[in-house]
Amino acid sequence: MIPAGPDAVRAVADRYLEDKAALDPETAAVLGHEGAAPVPDLSPEAFAARADLDRRTVAALRDAVATTEQVPAGDRRLATTMVERLGSDVDLYDAGFTTTLLAPLATPVHAMRQVFDDLPTGSDEDWARIADTLDSVPAGLAAYTRTLEQARAEGRRFAPRQALGLARQCRSWVDPRGTDFYGSLVARHDGALAGRLGAAAQAAAAATAAFADYLTTDLAPTATAPDGVGREVYEVTSRAFLGATVDLDELHAYGWEELRRLDAESRSLARSITGEADLDRALAVLDGDPSGQVEAGEPLVRWLQDRIDRVAAHLDGTHFDVPAHTAPVEARMVTAGSGVMYYAPPDHALTRPGRVWWSVPAGTAALPTWREVSTVHHEGLPGHHLQYAVTLGLDDLHPWQRHLCHVHGYAEGWAHYAEQVSVELGLLDDPRERLGMLYAQMWRAARIVVDMGLHLSLPVPRGNGFTEESTWTPELAVDFLHRVAGVDPQTAQFEVDRYLGWPGQALAFKAGARLWQQARADQEQRQGADFVLKRFHRQALELGPMGLGPLQELLLAEDTGTNGDAHE
Structure with a gap:
């Protein structure tokens, strides 16, 4: 039960973090939960649970704003930002985009591989965590395979270019004649955990190669969607x-x-x-x-x-x-x-x-x-x-x-x-x-x-x-x-x-930069000789990350940085 009163929006956001921590290791890390595995659950059930949590939170935030007599300016911005972001995530899930993602650099598989770039290696405890994380790779890839299979059963679109491209990238990570990412990673440790790390690296590499085979020989032959997604999907994703x-x-x-x-x-x-x-x-x-x-x-x-x-x-x-x-x-x-x-x-x-x-x-x-x-x-x-x-x-x-x-x-x-x-x-x-x-x-x-x-x-x-x-x-x-x-x-x-x-x-690059340029030009015109570039940059960045729509409203509002009612 979310308490009523001026803190209602923040209470909804706090509850969201607690619930999301059970579904997302990044959120668990933000809350300081010890022992959370850095690899997320990539099963279709987990994707559905995250989307359901986003839906419930959007509804709760809207209700909190509507029923609270005076919402503090910062909390109003928080609510607006979360409603836009979580709503966009729900739209992507409903469009089938989230559970069919095979794009270069952008898939959960890439995120799983990149986890290892930032894991510390200074102690045996750090290497034990790396071994635990390596152990989670086969299960993570198996879970994502189930997600892709369920999406295929639901008739979701797959383009062969994406399936084959991701397969090539996966193979490049575990090619013993080339990068051999997992093998090279554990070769840096020569202590008591070397045996366990070596076995875990081999299992992660084998699972990655098997996932590449699945993409190439199973998914790609039945992927018949054209490369372009069309205007209906593009409007959602853009x-x-x-x-x-x-x-x-x-x-x-x-x-x-x-x-x-x-x-x-x-x-x-x-x-x-x-x-x-x-x-x-x-x-x-x-x-x-x-x-x-x-x-x-x-x-x-x-x-x-x-x-x-x-x-x-x-x-x-x-x-x-x-x-x-x-x-x-x-x-x-x-x-x-x-x-x-x-x-x-x-x-x-x-x-x-x-x-x-x-x-x-x-x-x-x-x-x-x-x-x-x-x-x-x-x-x-x-x-x-x-x-x-x-x-x-x-x-x-x-x-x-x-x-x-x-x-x-x-x-x-x-x-x-x-x-x-x-x-x-x-x-x-x-x-x-x-x-x-x-x-x-x-x-x-x-x-x-x-x-x-x-x-x-x-x-x-x-x-x-x-x-x-x-x-x-x-x-x-x-x-x-x-x-x-x-x-x-x-x-x-x-x-x-x-x-x-x-x-x-x-x-995002050129359209986003265009927004920043337009907002700055508007401030320069309005403030004239009083405009200070350093102050504009500080005020804009101190609003915090958000969608460009809400940001544009705030940047173009009078007295940007102090006007908390730009979204009313």
Whole structure:
């Protein structure tokens, strides 16, 4: 029974965490529950239980707001944020998206593998926990297989591209001739637990290989859905990823407009840097300059860490106030190739720092740094790490907001906005790095037109300036990303496979950044000479993570940061 009164909303949120902890190890960790297995239950029963809890909580929150005479401003924001997020999760479950997820990088199988990246290894107790976690991998994969089988029995859609792509990734993790992730992990321990760890690693690897076989020989042959999901599903998924309902056709047109603008600016800048009128020749000159390259491997990690540290020193106290206890961030190399770079925030107890995980295409000997700087800003500071560092330092937020509210549009939108704001904050060393920033924007604009074109079967506009083809195909999308946005072919292939398995997520970057830009422009116009960029960033981030719809309302409200009634 939820008590009535001004604390009703917070009481509902507290009850939600307690109930969710029994179904989700991340929530259990937030509450400090000891001994919780880090691998979640991936059975169809567990997915249904989580969706049912979300439904009940949405209803309880709405009832608490409706029947409470005076809801504190912070609790009203909490209720609005939770209703939008949990409601979106329910919509994804009802659409069959949650229980059919096979997209590169994004499945529960990936989350299970990535658990091991952040488990400590400093003591025998730590290694015993790793052994316990390894023991849970076969059961976790078996449970997810049951979930996929139930979804198939219900007639849910599966595309063969996604099933086969995930199978290839799983095999790459356990290939004894290649990564052998689990074997390499336990080989770092030579103590008394070596035997148990070795057996557990072999069992985890065997289960992973068996799951790959299931995807290839059982699921994929019966997966007949087209790559594109269509407008009905896309409206659900894009709304969930963004946390907002947007005009898809207007956004699609905006993507093409941005491509044309950025292409013209990039060509002009490349010509001014190199003197080469031909863009391909200009880029070849920049990529071939030995002074602008860094070797893959440990030299790259050192370069990344140095760049992150320099940016942090430049920003902290001047442009942002980063809480000291959440400020540290580390650069790491991905040991089991994920295909992209990603950020992992600090754990809930702050026993390890935030980490920027980096991977490079197979066979890469060196990278031109001008292409990489914008990604450093996106994943580190002032992007993902800064946003998490601020969020985790906000003690007035409810624990669900601080640790468990994940919105792609909010987080990726901020990180992409951060790439662009890096120019005015003085974070780019020379014009080559500015060109890299423009190409990062090109990539995100290309994501909009590619993702929407593939999933919604939109025609390629005539006279677009980039391709004479009229119909999107995965092959055209890969070529488009490579030629237009400068993405290397291997990454471009991975990107397209990811878009097709994660419909609408690609919008989060450019559409999210657009929101931040629009909200800032509105504040600048309203405040005039009184506008202070540091204050705007602080007020916006201190609202905490939420869907872009609620965030836009708050950012555009009078006296942002103090007006708690923006959602009434």
